[in-house]
Amino acid sequence: MIATLFNNPAIVGGIAGGIATVVIFAILFITRARILKGSRFGINFSNTACPNCGTDLPRIRTPKNMNQLLWGGWTCARCNNEYDKWLNPLTTNENLAHNKTNPNQKKANRVGGRF
Secondary structure (H helix, E strand, O other), X not given: OHXXXXXXXXXXXXXXXXXXXXXXXXXXXXXXXXXXXXXXXXXXXXXXXXXXXXXXXXXXXXXOOHHHHHHOOXXXXXXXXXXOOOOXXXXXXXXXXXXXXXXXXXXXXXXXXXX
């Protein structure tokens, strides 16, 4: 039954075209991921360690907040600092104490009320 399917040039052409399409999309995805390195949409393929304490960050991560779920990133289990997927610091323990602002103050700083 299968041997008769491969005798039909239309089916063989369809299968070859499908495989070629998947390969092309995979190549484009990997190329685009490498081009977008450093942006929000890129993929970090390198091994990661906390820049602060040197603890290896897990390859398979568990997001701690919605930002990490959508865009990637880690929270170090040892020093509790938060990093984006390119290991740029988002929060540090020192900054957490100083960045606690009054929610009403944030509203006063907004322009035009559209934010």
